[in-house]
Amino acid sequence: MAATSxxxxxxxxxxxxxxxxxxxxxxxxxxxxxxxxxxxLLIWGLITTLPLLWAIVSSFKTNREFLTAPFGVPGAPxxxxxxxxxxxxxxxxxxxNSVIVVVFSVPLTxxxxxxxxxxxxxxxxxxxxxxxFGFVSGLLCPVFLAVVPLFFVVNNTGQLPxxxxxxxxxxxxxxxxxxxxxxxxxxxxxxxxxxxxxxxxVAEAAIVDGCGHFALFFRVxxxxxxxxxISIGLFNVLGHWxxxxxxxxxxxxxxxxxxxQGLAALAVSQGYRGDWxxxxxxxxLALAPVLIVYVLFQKQVQAxxxxxxxx
Amino acid sequence: xxxxxxxxxSEVSGTGEQRKRPRSxxxxxxxxxxxxxxxxxxxxxxxxxxxxxxxxxxxxxxxxLTDWGGFTPDYEVIGFENYTDLFSDDQFLVALGNxxxxxxxxxxxxxxxxxxxxxxxxVGRHGKTGITGVRGSGVxxxxxxxxxxxxxxxxxxxxxxVFAPTNSGGILNNILVGIGLDSLAVPWLGDPRFAFWxxxxxxxxxxxxxxxxxxxAAMQSIPKDVYEAALLDGxxxxxxxxxxxxxxxxxxxxxxxVYMVIQAIDGFALVNIMLGGGGGPNQSGDVLGVMLYxxxxxxxxxxxxxxxxxxxxxxxxxxxxxxMRLARRERVEY
Numbered sequence: 001m002a003a004t005s006x007x008x009x010x011x012x013x014x015x016x017x018x019x020x021x022x023x024x025x026x027x028x029x030x031x032x033x034x035x036x037x038x039x040x041l042l043i044w045g046l047i048t049t050l051p052l053l054w055a056i057v058s059s060f061k062t063n064r065e066f067l068t069a070p071f072g073v074p075g076a077p078x079x080x081x082x083x084x085x086x087x088x089x090x091x092x093x094x095x096x097n098s099v100i101v102v103v104f105s106v107p108l109t110x111x112x113x114x115x116x117x118x119x120x121x122x123x124x125x126x127x128x129x130x131x132x133f134g135f136v137s138g139l140l141c142p143v144f145l146a147v148v149p150l151f152f153v154v155n156n157t158g159q160l161p162x163x164x165x166x167x168x169x170x171x172x173x174x175x176x177x178x179x180x181x182x183x184x185x186x187x188x189x190x191x192x193x194x195x196x197x198x199x200x201x202v203a204e205a206a207i208v209d210g211c212g213h214f215a216l217f218f219r220v221x222x223x224x225x226x227x228x229x230i231s232i233g234l235f236n237v238l239g240h241w242x243x244x245x246x247x248x249x250x251x252x253x254x255x256x257x258x259x260x261q262g263l264a265a266l267a268v269s270q271g272y273r274g275d276w277x278x279x280x281x282x283x284x285l286a287l288a289p290v291l292i293v294y295v296l297f298q299k300q301v302q303a304x305x306x307x308x309x310x311x
Numbered sequence: 312x313x314x315x316x317x318x319x320x321s322e323v324s325g326t327g328e329q330r331k332r333p334r335s336x337x338x339x340x341x342x343x344x345x346x347x348x349x350x351x352x353x354x355x356x357x358x359x360x361x362x363x364x365x366x367x368x369x370x371x372x373x374x375x376l377t378d379w380g381g382f383t384p385d386y387e388v389i390g391f392e393n394y395t396d397l398f399s400d401d402q403f404l405v406a407l408g409n410x411x412x413x414x415x416x417x418x419x420x421x422x423x424x425x426x427x428x429x430x431x432x433x434v435g436r437h438g439k440t441g442i443t444g445v446r447g448s449g450v451x452x453x454x455x456x457x458x459x460x461x462x463x464x465x466x467x468x469x470x471x472x473v474f475a476p477t478n479s480g481g482i483l484n485n486i487l488v489g490i491g492l493d494s495l496a497v498p499w500l501g502d503p504r505f506a507f508w509x510x511x512x513x514x515x516x517x518x519x520x521x522x523x524x525x526x527x528a529a530m531q532s533i534p535k536d537v538y539e540a541a542l543l544d545g546x547x548x549x550x551x552x553x554x555x556x557x558x559x560x561x562x563x564x565x566x567x568x569v570y571m572v573i574q575a576i577d578g579f580a581l582v583n584i585m586l587g588g589g590g591g592p593n594q595s596g597d598v599l600g601v602m603l604y605x606x607x608x609x610x611x612x613x614x615x616x617x618x619x620x621x622x623x624x625x626x627x628x629x630x631x632x633x634x635m636r637l638a639r640r641e642r643v644e645y
Contacts, residue, residue, distance in 0.1 A: 033548065037431045044428060045454050048520065051473055052457065054482050067478070070485040116356035119349050131357060134365065141368055142627055144577050144600050145620040148613050149370035152381065153363065181363035184356055213348035242462030244580045249604075260464035264584045267468040276472070276480055286465050294460040298453050305459065306525045 052287070059280035066276050081281040089275075091282040093255055094262035098241060101172055101258060105179040106236045110229055112180065113187030114195075118217055120188070121195035122203075132192065138185030147249050154178065154250055170253040178250060179240050187232055194228035195221065231304035234297060238290060238305070259286050374617035381613030393618035403619075406590070406597040409507055410623075413514065413578045413598065414630055418571040420515050422564060425522030428455070430556055432523065433530040434538060452527060455520035463517060467584030470513045474499040474585070500585055500592075507596035510581045518574070522567055529563040530556060569631045576627055579604065599623055 058066055060077040086092040120132045151169070158168020167174045198221060206220045222229075247261040257265065263282050294301050375393055379386035397403045432448040458466060475481030476498045477488055484496035499505050533556070541551050557564075579600030582590065588605060590597025599619050606616035 041428060041431055041451055044424075044519070045451055047516065048454055048457055051469055051482075054473070055469055058480075067480050070480060070482055071489070112356040112359070115352040119352045123345065123349055125346065125349050131353065134357075135360065138360070138364055138368075140573070140627065140631070142573065142576050142620075142623050144579070144603055145371050145624045146364060146367035147603065148381070148607055148617045148620060149367035149374060150363065151607070152613075153367055153370075177359060178363050181359045184360050184364070188356070213344060217352075238460055242460075242464070244462060244464040245577070245600075248583075260462040264464045264468055264580075267471055268584055268587060279468075280472075283465060283468055287461050290460045290462075291457065294456070295453070298456070301460065302452075302456060302524050305521065306528060 052291075055280050055283050055287075058277060059284045061277050063275060063277050066280075078277060081277045082285070084275065084278040085282040085285060089266060089278055089282055090254065090257075090262060091259070091285055094257050094259040095285060097172060097256060098259040101176055101179065102237060102240045105176040105183075105240050106233060108176065109180045109183045109187055109236050109240075110233050113184055113232075114191050114222060114225065114229065115217070116184070117188045117191030118195050118221060121192045122221075132188075135185050135188040138182075139189065143182065143245055147245070150178070151249055170251055170256050172256060175247060175250055175258070178246055179243065182246065183236050183239065187236065190232050191225065191228060194225055198224055231300055233304075234293070234301050235304040237293070238301070241290060371617045371620045374614050375621045377614040379614040380611045381607060381616075382611055386614065389614075393615050394622075396615065397618055397622070402590075402594060402597060402602065403599075405594065406599045406602045407622075409596065409598045410576065410578065410626065412507070412511060413575045414572050414626065417511060417514050417518065417575045418568050421518040421522055421571060422568060424515070424519045425526050425567075426557070426560075426564070428519070428523045429526035429530055430552055433527050434533075434551070434556060452524055455523045457520065458517040459521040459524075461517070463580040464584060466513060466517050467581045470509070470516075470581075471500065471585045474509050476501070503592040503595035506586055506591040507582075510578065510585055510596060513581055513585070514575060514578070518571060522571075525567055526560055526563060529560040533559050565635065568634055572630045572634070573627055576600075576623060 057073065059081055060079075061069075061072075061074040061081075062078055065072060065074055086095075116131075116135070120128055120135075154167070154174050155169050157174065158164050158171070160167065167177075202220060202224065203216060206216050211220065242260055243258070244260045244264065247258045251257055251261065263279075263286050266279060266282065374386075376388055376390060377386040378389045378392070428451075432451055472479075472481060473483050475484070477484040477496050481499075483499070487493070487496040497505065499509050537555060537559075538551065541555055546554070577600035578598040582596055582598050582601050583604070586592075586596040588601060588609075590601055599622065603616045603619040603623075606612045606619065
C-alpha cells in the first residue's frame with residue numbers, strides 16, 4: 001500500500017532554488033515543530049505499549065512483588081504463574097475451546113462465503129440482487145438486536161432430531177455456526193467485489209478446456225482469489241478469536257467457555273482470590289497469539305482490517 | 312500482493328452501479344446445469360445466514376411488541392408498551408445517555424487523534440526535501456495498531472487492573488502516588504463520577520490506532536507534488552492540513568466515522584468487564600447492551616430486552632444517516 005519511492009518524486013524538480021523557497025516559507029521553526037511532532041507520536045506509542053508491557057512483566061512476578069513493587073522487575077521469573085493460570089484457572093480449557101472454534105469456523109466461513117460470493121458475482125439469476133443486499137444489509141445491524149431471539153433459536157436447535165445433541169446452548173458446534181453466519185455479510189461483500197474483478201479470459205480458457213461449473217470454481221477461480229482469501233481470512237481469525245458477545249450469550253458452562261470470555265469471567269467474578277499474577281499470565285496467554293500473528297502478517301492484517309471501511 | 316484487497320474492491324464498486332459487471336461469464340458454453348450449481352452453492356451460506364442472523368433480527372422486532380418472558384412459551388402482544396415502559400425507566404435514560412456519549416464523544420475524539428497522528432506520520436515532517444513522514448513512522452504504524460488486534464474483552468480486563476485501587480496494584484494510581492499526586496489516586500472504577508469516563512478513555516485507546524492506519528492509507532494516496540506546490544506557495548502546516556489533507560481524506564473520515572459508531576454502539580464488553588453487569592457504581596456507567604443482557608438473563612424479560620435491541624438499531628441508523636447528510640461535501644478529485 002505504501003509504495004513510496006521518494007527518489008522518483010524528488011528528481012524531476014530538484015533545482016536548488018526550490019530548497020531556498022522551502023526554507024524561507026516554512027523552514028523557520030520547522031526543526032522545533034518536527035521535534036514536537038516526534039514527541040507527541042512517542043507519547044502515544046508509550047500509552048499504547050506500556051499497559052501491555054506492564055501486563056507481560058507482571059505475569060512473571062510474585063503476587064507480593066506485584067503489590068509492593070509495581071515498577072520493579074521480577075526477582076526471578078515466576079513461570080509457575082503460567083501453570084496456575086493454565087490448570088487451576090482453566091485457561092488451558094478456554095484456550096483449546098478457542099482454538100477448536102477458530103479452526104473450524106474460519107475455513108467454513110471462507111469456503112461458503114467464497115461460494116456465495118462467486119455465484120453472486122459471476123452468475124445472473126433471478127433474485128441475485130436480493131440475496132446480495134440481504135447479506136450486505138447485515139453489515140449495518142448491531143449484533144445486540146439479534147441477541148435475544150438468537151439465544152432462543154440456538155436453544156431450539158438443541159431439540160432437533162439426530163443433530164440436536166450436537167447443537168443447542170453450550171455447544172461449540174453451535175458457536176461455530178453462529179460465528180460463520182455473523183461473518184458472512186463482510187466476507188460475502190468483500191469476496192464478491194474480488195471475484196468480479198477476476199479475469200474472465202482465464203475462466204473462458206478453462207471452459208474451453210472442458211471445466212464444469214464446479215471444477216472452474218475449485219480449480220481455477222478459488223485459487224486465483226488467494227490474496228483476498230488471506231486478507232479476509234486473517235480478519236475473520238482475529239474476529240472469531242476475539243469474539244466476546246456471542247459466547248457470553250450462547251455459552252455459560254465452565255468447560256465450554258472460550259478464551260476472551262473465560263478470562264473476563266475470571267476478572268469480573270474476582271474468582272481469583274488475590275492471585276493477580278496468574279490472571280496476568282492468563283492475559284498474556286490470550287494476547288500473545290494475536291500479537292504474534294499480527295506482527296508476522298502486519299501488512300495483510302492491516303489491509304484486511306481496513307478493507308472493511310475502505311471498501 | 313498486499314494492496315490487492317483494496318484496489319479491486321474500489322474499482323468494482325463503481326462498475327456495479329453501471330450494470331457492466333461481467334455477470335454470467337461462464338455462459339454460453341456453460342448454461343447447462345447453471346441453476347443446479349447456483350442452488351448448491353447458495354444453499355449452505357444462505358441457510359446459515361437466515362437461520363442464525365436474519366431470523367433473529369426479524370424476530371426481535373416482533374418480540375419487542377410482546378410481553379414474552381423468554382423462558383416460557385406463552386406471550387401476549389402488547390403493542391408499544393415495552394417502549395413506553397423504557398422511556399419512563401430512569402435506568403434506561405442513564406444507559407441511553409451513556410450510549411450517546413459513546414456514539415458522539417468516542418468517534419469525535421478518535422477521529423481527531425487519528426487525523427492528528429496520521430498527518431504527523433505521513434506529512435508531518437517539513438524538511439529540506441519537502442514534506443514527508445517522521446522518522447520511524449513504519450514502526451509507529453505497527454505499534455499503534457496493537458489494540459485493534461486484541462479482543463475488546465482482553466482490553467477490558469487489562470484496564471480493569473490499570474484503573475484498580477492503589478492497594479490492589481492498580482498501575483495508574485501507583486504512578487500518580489509515585490509522582491506525588493496522591494490526592495488524584497482515587498478508586499476510578501468505583502466512583503460514579505469517573506467510572507464511565509474510564510470506559511470512554513479505554514475505548515478511545517483501543518480505536519485510535521486503527522484510524523491512524525486507515526487515514527494513513529488515505530494520505531499516502533495523495534500525490535506528493537500537491538504538497539510541494541503548497542509548500543512553494545508558502546502554506547504552513549495548519550493551512551496545509553485544513554486546505555489540503557483534510558479535504559482529500561474526507562471521504563475516508565466520513566466512512567470511518569459511521570463504521571466507528573456501529574462499533575462503539577453497544578459498549579457491552581468494556582462496561583460488563585470493567586464496571587460489572589450491574590453497570591458500575593450506582594449503575595452510573597450502564598449502557599443499553601448491558602441493560603439488555605440483564606433484562607434477558609436476570610429479569611427474564613425477553614420482550615423488553617428486544618425493545619432495547621430495536622432502540623440500538625434505530626440509534627445506529629439515525630446517527631449514520633444524520634452524519635452522512637451533514638458530512639456530505641463535494642468530492643475532491645485528484
